[in-house]
Amino acid sequence: MAKKIFFTSSKGGAGATTVAAGTAFALSDSGERTLIVDGDNLSACALNVCGCGGMQVFTAEDYKNGICRAKQTVVQHPKYKNLYIMPTLNCSDEKAVLSAVSEVAGLFDFVLCDNAARAACGQAVIVTEPYTPSVKAADAKIAALRDGGMHIGGVIINKANGGLILSGKTGYPEDIARMLNAPLLAAVPEDLDLTLGQWRAYSMRYFKIIAARLKGKNVKLPHIEAGYTGAGGYFRRRLREKV
Numbered sequence: 001m002a003k004k005i006f007f008t009s010s011k012g013g014a015g016a017t018t019v020a021a022g023t024a025f026a027l028s029d030s031g032e033r034t035l036i037v038d039g040d041n042l043s044a045c046a047l048n049v050c051g052c053g054g055m056q057v058f059t060a061e062d063y064k065n066g067i068c069r070a071k072q073t074v075v076q077h078p079k080y081k082n083l084y085i086m087p088t089l090n091c092s093d094e095k096a097v098l099s100a101v102s103e104v105a106g107l108f109d110f111v112l113c114d115n116a117a118r119a120a121c122g123q124a125v126i127v128t129e130p131y132t133p134s135v136k137a138a139d140a141k142i143a144a145l146r147d148g149g150m151h152i153g154g155v156i157i158n159k160a161n162g163g164l165i166l167s168g169k170t171g172y173p174e175d176i177a178r179m180l181n182a183p184l185l186a187a188v189p190e191d192l193d194l195t196l197g198q199w200r201a202y203s204m205r206y207f208k209i210i211a212a213r214l215k216g217k218n219v220k221l222p223h224i225e226a227g228y229t230g231a232g233g234y235f236r237r238r239l240r241e242k243v
Contacts, residue, residue, distance in 0.1 A: 001105075001106070002035075002105040002106065002107075002108045002109060002110060002111045003109065003110050003111070003122070003214070004101075004105065004110075004111040004113065004117075004120050004121040004122055005110070005111070005112055005113065005121055005122075005123055005124070005125055005153060005214065006113045006115075006117075006118045006121035006123065006124040006125070006150070007019065007020040007023075007112055007113065007114050007115070007124075007125050007127065008115050008118075008124060008125075008126060008127070008141065008145075009115075009126070009127045009128065009138075009141075010126060010127070010128040010129075010134050010135070010137035010138030010139075010140075010141045011133070011134055011137040013129075014127050014128055014129050014134055014158060014159075015127055015129070015158040015159060015188075016114065016115065016127040017040070017045045017046050017049055017114050017115075018049055018158075019127045019156055019158055019188060019207075019210070020036060020046065020112050020114045020127075021036060021046055021049045021050050021114075022188075022203065022204070022206075022207035022210075023112060023207050023210045023211055023214070024036045024050075024083055024110075024112050025050075025080060025083060025204070025207060026204060026207040026208045026210065026211035027082075027109075027110050027112075027211045027214070027215075028077070028080045028081075028082035028083035029080060029082075029208075030208070030211060030212075030215075031082065032082060032109040032110050032211075032215075033082050033084070033107065033108045033109045033110075034082060034083055034084065034108060034109065034110045034111075034112065035074065035084045035085070035086060035104065035105075035107075035108045035110070035111045035112070036050065036083075036084070036085045036086070036112050036113075036114055037086045037088070037097070037101055037111060037112070037113040037114060037116045037117050038085055038086060038087045038088055038114055038116065039088060039097075039113065039114045039115035039116030039117075040088070040114070040115070041060075041061075041088045041089055041090055041091050041092055042089075044056070044087045044088075044089050045114075046085060046087075046114045047075065047085050047087050050077060050083070050085055051077075052075050052077060052078070052085055055075050055078075056073070056075050056087045056089070057072070057075075058072045058073045059073055059087045059088060059089040059090065059091060060073055060086065060087070060088040060089075060091040060093075060096055060097050060100050061088070061089060061090040061091035061096075063091075063096065063099075063100045064091055064093055064096035069103070070086075070099070070100040070101075070103035070104050071103070071104055071107070073086050073087065073100060074086050074104060075087065084108070086100065086101070086104070088116055094117070094119075097116055097117050098117050098119055098120050101113070101116075101117045101120050102120060105120070110214070118150070121150075122151065123150070123151045123152070123153035124145050124150045124151070124152055124153060125153050125154055125155070125156060125185060126138055126141060126142055126145075126152065126154075126155045126156070126180075126182065127155075127156045127158050128155060128156070128157060128158065128176070128180075129157075129158055129159050130157050130159065130160050130161075130164070130165075130170035130171060130173070130176060131170060135171075135176055135179065135180070138155065138180055139179070139180055142155075142180055142181075142182055152182045152183075153183075153185065153214075154177075154182060154183045154184065154185030154186075154213075155176070155177050155180055155182045155183070155184060155185060156185050156186050156187070156188060156210065157173040157176055157177070157184070157186075157187040157188070158187075158188045159188070159189075159190045160173060160187045160188065160189050160190065160224045161189065161190045161224075162189070162223075162224045162225035163225075165224065165225045166225050172225075173187035173221075173224070184221070185210060185213055185214075186206060186209050186210045186213065186221060187206070187221065187224055188203070188206045188207070188210075189202075189203075189206065189224050191203045206222075209221065209222075
């Protein structure tokens with residue numbers, strides 16, 4: 001049976017779609033058949049982030065209207081053969097999306113729902129930036145999800161910057177998770193070179209950690225600030241300040 005996980009963010013721009021896609025790439029690369037349910041019914045953000053924009057033939061809206069079966073809405077990634085995306089373009093009917101997900105879930109090991117099909121998921125993963133407004137919004141999001149009976153599987157601190165951590169401008173990921181009263185699933189460092197459908201080894205390392213921990217493996221979390229210490233770290237921090 002597929003493990004269904006609801007990925008959501010505390011506020012717009014926190015990177016929930018990017019993190020969900022990166023995690024899906026890592027899971028599929030490890031041999032897990034993985035489906036991303038793209039909750040963006042206006043622009044198919046997850047489909048585009050995965051580098052598959054325009055590849056869909058049918059969407060959840062077509063399934064809702066009886067034009068196709070749920071399986072026909074699924075797009076297979078051309079390079080990562082274990083990675084699939086279900087777009088929900090133009091479909092605002094949550095029940096139709098839930099029905100489509102339920103129909104195909106048995107074909108996969110993991111179903112990552114990017115702000116979609118929340119009711120089908122057994123747990124939620126909250127993606128937040130390390131900055132105060134985002135952390136406060138994450139706290140409210142977690143409270144709302146818990147009030148609705150959702151289990152919080154963990155928080156992911158996205159766009160973490162070791163230089164800002166050491167300078168005290170943002171908190172340590174462990175401290176942020178403690179403030180949110182939720183387990184720390186991982187911290188993903190800031191990466192200014194992300195390209196649609198492509199993942200640098202630097203970023204993929206952290207997505208692989210998320211994937212391993214979702215599979216129940218006890219993987220140690222690296223210290224993002226480690227690369228910002230010493231003489232080399234000083235110049236790295238100064239360079240980042242000018243970006």
